[in-house]
Amino acid sequence: MPKSLRESEEQTPESGSGAGRGRGRGGGPRMKMVRAKKWSPEVEEAFRLQSVGYKTMEEYVEANGGEPLRWENGYIRKLVDREGESFTYWRKDRECEDKYLHKVKLYTVVEP
Amino acid sequence: MSARLTLPPTSPAPAAAAASSSMSPLASTAGAAGTRTPGTRKPLTLSSSLKKPKETRDPGPPKAGAFKKRKPKPTKFRRFYERGDLPIAVEHRALGNRIRWMVEIEKLDYHHYLPTFFAGLSETQEPYRFLAYQGAIDLLENGGSKIVPVVPQLVLPIKAALNTRDEEIVCRTLIMIQRLVLSAPDVGVALTPYFRQILPIMGLYKNKNLNLGDGIDYGQRFRRNVGDLVEETLQLLELNGGEAAYININYIIPTYSSCVMN
Incomplete structure (x- = not known):
């Protein structure tokens, strides 16, 4: 491949090829993932979202066009699935038990 | 004419027969079975002098069976679920099973559901x-506020679940x-007239x-101790x-002592 063509590809990261600098494989921002080791409200939020099939809150908002319903203490109360056909309701207190902690993934956007 | 001792083919050797004659009358009676075939043995019988009088135990009064489990009847929850009337499904996930509601809960008729x-609290079978x-x-x-008007309709299922006397069901119901x-807020007051049930x-x-x-009860977090659950429930x-x-609680359970007044 000629050098000039390679350079032009690198300059258009939205192409979805995954070769773009600062972009993830699907064309979104590059993300770093760590597994939860200890419970926290952020872990609880990730647990609730991932139980329904979303990676992050940004993904949920993008799919449903708005934030989910929340309890007074800030925990997620109700989530809608991707098709908008079914609903999952969550309790006011902690639901992510210690036995589920290692399955919860915490994503953070990596600065390019 | 000489009298000859004829032994049956299965009888023991003459030496053994002589030994058996010097044994106790009990053994001799056992050995007297001349036509015994191997594998079948006559039961030993005691002479009347050795028989002990039969002890007749007083069985006492029959058990009341207050804690005996009663089999729960098939519930209307099961019937409705099998018929497809309930807008729910189990969602099997790695992060624990959950219920998926096909209709928003806010739109449901609480008097029915x-x-x-x-x-369904009386059910022991999955799902x-x-x-x-x-x-x-x-x-x-x-x-929220939709619960209070439904309280009278909840008394019968609660009573039926408690009456099964199955500890697992009782704990769940409590x-x-x-x-x-x-x-x-007002559910407790609405429940007071039904304490008798x-x-x-x-x-x-x-x-x-x-x-x-x-000792330490390591399973406290599972909340399976009925006595503790009853005490907690009564206090609530x-x-x-x-x-x-x-007054109403004390009328039915006289041993209950108040958690407010004392």
Whole structure:
């Protein structure tokens, strides 16, 4: 491949090829993932979202066009699935038990 | 004519026969079975002088069976679920099973669905047990003011579940009563007139506790101790049942001591 063509590809990261600098494989921002080791409200939020099939809150908002319903203490109360056909309701207190902690993934956007 | 001793083919050797003659009368009676075939043995019989008089034990009064499990009848929850009337499904996920609601809970008719889910508390079979328990919790948490008018309809399913006297069902029902009382402000007061239906079984299990001495009950978090659950439930009913709650509880369970007045 000629050098000039390679350079032009690198300059258009939205192409979805995954070769773009600062972009993830699907064309979104590059993300770093760590597994939860200890419970926290952020872990609880990730647990609730991932139980329904979303990676992050940004993904949920993008799919449903708005934030989910929340309890007074800030925990997620109700989530809608991707098709908008079914609903999952969550309790006011902690639901992510210690036995589920290692399955919860915490994503953070990596600065390019 | 000489008398000859003829032995049956299965009888022991002459030396053994001589030895047996010097044995106790008990053994001799056993050996007297001349035509014994191998494998079949006559039972030993004692002479009348050795027989002991038969001890006749007094069986005592028959058991009342107060704690005996009663088989729960098939519930209307199961019927409705099998018929496809309930808008729920189990969602099997790695992060624990959950209920998926096909209709928003806020749009459901509580007069129909809440008693149906409470009826399912008597279920011990999956998926009915899980669906009824979790579904009832979801309805109570999201019901708000819709719960109080339904309370009279919940009494019968609660009573039926407690009457099964199956400890697992009783524990589950007690936890659900606690959740019901705490779900909305006036539910406890609305439940007070029905204490006569609910409390007798609680009185039965009030003292059913573990006698551990100074040991530790490591399963406390599972909340399976009926005695503790009954005590907690009664205290919640007293705290949330208004002024007449203590008198009504004490009328049915005289051993209950107030958690407010003392």
